[in-house]
Amino acid sequence: MDKIAVLIPCYNEEKTIAKVIRDAKAALPEAVIYVYNNNSKDRTAEIALAEGAIVRNEYMQGKGNVIRRMFREIDALVYVMVDGDDTYPMDSAPEMVDLVLNHNSDMVVGDRLSSTYYQENKRPFHNFGNNLVRGSINKLFGCNIRDIMTGFRAFSYEFVKTFPVLSKGFEIETEMTIHAVYNNMQIDNVVIEYRDRPEGSESKLNTYADGMKVLKTIAKLYRNYKPFGFFLIFSLVLALISIFFLVPIVTEYWRTGLVPRFPTLIVCCFIMLSAVQSFFAGVILSTLAVNNRREFEMQLNMLQRHKETDMMK
Template sequence: MLDSDIYVMIDGDTQCDTSILPRAIAHLHSNQLDMLNIARSKSDSAHYRIGHSFGNKLLSTTAALFFGKQFNDMLSGYRIFSRAFVKSFPAQSKGFEIETELSVFALQQNLRVDEIEASYKPRPQGSFSKLHTFKDGFKILFMIFQLLFTERPLLVFGFLSALCFVISLIVGVDIYLEFLETSRVARYPTLFVCVGVGVIGVVLGVAGMLAHLVVRGNRESRRIAYLNHKKID
């Protein structure tokens, strides 16, 4: 892999404004950032398809809801990274989902990130976008939920566990009140379902805690890798 102090990722459609690179790199260095996201300027929205713009905003908001920081343009393919970021980033995706993975990695590792705007040029005549609004949009959404499971399992399994307990409680209270009145259980199948759902809730809760410990260990390993390269820098 190419070794460098900084890495620039840029879309190959010639729409990104490269004249801001010196200023952007200086911003990265002066603020000791690990990732600088270069968002497409809102004033150039005419060069950005409406469907893509809406999908970007929706997906950015969804990611912010689960992972904590709102990027104005989470799907921007124009970014600058520190050496430590690149060397510790465990890339998995191969398509347009990479932007989401980069953003979530930075947030989950508590790395220093920032966002600036740059102008967005019209697409060259005769060229077309490889991004399919719905197909790639669903892939990115799937990536967000996949990362939610792999990076925040306690939240996911905790929610499912709580949901099971609520269902079990609602059904169980009715059976218990009926038992107090009649001194017998008339609906054994319902009771079995109630107990079964409660047991599933316990299993999900334990699974969430175990997965959380594994994720925390992985996060610490990534942090150590990041700090090792940070020392070299």
Template sequence: MSTPPVIAAIVPCYNEEVAVGKVVADLRAAVPEMTIYVYDNNSSDRTAEVAAAAGAIVRREERKGKGNVVRRAFADIEADIYVMIDGDDTYDAAALPEMIRTLREGPYDHVLGVRTQPEGVQSAYRSGHELGNKGFNWLVGGIFGDDVSDMLSGYRVMSRRFVKSFPAASREFEIETELTVHVMSLRVPQAEVPVGFKDRPEGSESKLRTYHDGFRILNLVAQLIRHERPLFFYGILGSLLLLIALIIGVPVVVEFFQTGLVPRFPTAILAVALGVMGALAWAVGLVLDGVLKARRESSRLNYLLHRPPA
């Protein structure tokens, strides 16, 4: 008889005393055998006390930011299956058994909870968050060549080999974007499961700042493109520089052949400089593309060190 998998839930929390008790209770009801870890991220209220009273194992991460919590939890917790869910009681914990079943039967390494709402129910999204999420889904999916329906969802089920191969470099709410790109770049098997999504309970406030966090995520996407698609990134940059060099340099060359003179000497120097920079950008892209392949091979080998979900 096979040994049942060890399942661990990671619940990042900051000032969620209103919601965290219900989140822990709902998770316990959904998957009774699961160990629930609540990470108190420097809360100033009774979040830790409420979580402990509800039966969770409470740990503290002093560095502010959800990314720091996930980084710490992924390093410290040993399990076969990892669940990540926000502590604000907006996700339907009852969907968790289906997500875990999907992961094990696939077998998949990453199951994303895609937020859905019944028809006629007012959206729990802020309008800016919903629009931004759709835009990031389109942008990241297009660049990395894989479809994703809800890349900013904080509800995920992951295998051990996925978690232990994930570098977790982000500090704050960009962690979901980094997780999504890791799925795409490592090309691990994944699936999506619709999950219920609702408003926060009364007295609980969102920590997201639409524009501030949106720009942070956009900046992370740009950095991930540079790191995960260097030939694409530097190729576009190099091509733009070469195009500008041609546009401003061709008239100078034509005039030289017609008159034997270079009256616009500064323009000629600028065109040459831009051309050299464009060629260098392409060279950097090619070198980093080779480095990327070596890094992905290393990540893949690290991923293969761990057994698949069973």
């Protein structure tokens, strides 16, 4: 088991990967540096090897697939994940590592949005998207994460080995955050500097397509982790629709004793039944979610014993 592992997912980062590796070595000289090459068509892997990093490959395209591979293969007391595009200075890495090793942090978030991100980033829709995602997650899950989409984080062994990677692409950062929040894992924020990509280095993000994937991921994870709240919203919407169309029918019946719109009445009844079903679906799934939390805590205890055994070897 490594003490510190620096994990760098890469796709066509030949212009910046050498500097990122050198900066990582300077900031964390005791760390083992892993570069995971994701089908790069340039010299990323060759340069990383020349700089002394351990280079491995993930052939399924997408950042989520790369992170799944990294988390499966690497055992370490603390993991530092940083993008290979040189947008995150490594100066804050020692502080992030210290929080994991000595202050029980499970995930340390490199907070760009509280420093230079809005000045450095030249894509206004990315700024809007970051704020929208951050506000949505903090509201839905009752937390205070300052930067949801950052690619600079540190993790504990327990987080990495219990995190089920489901996303394939850039929505993985959102999934990480919600996993930590829902399972009551300790999250700390460290304000970091951010710099835009150097000239000649191109972003792999598609503002609109990846933005929609992130929003879909939030909705899906809210359904999975907070099923009562999710289905309660549907239940209330359906109930309001039913009542809206039912009130005129009932009013007409009280006034004349007649029901002139039987088809509308029947549809309203079915919509109200759907509302009741949604409510009880939320209750049942919420109970199952509580049981999943219990199993997760037991899994954490087993991982802790496994880690202590590995450290004694």
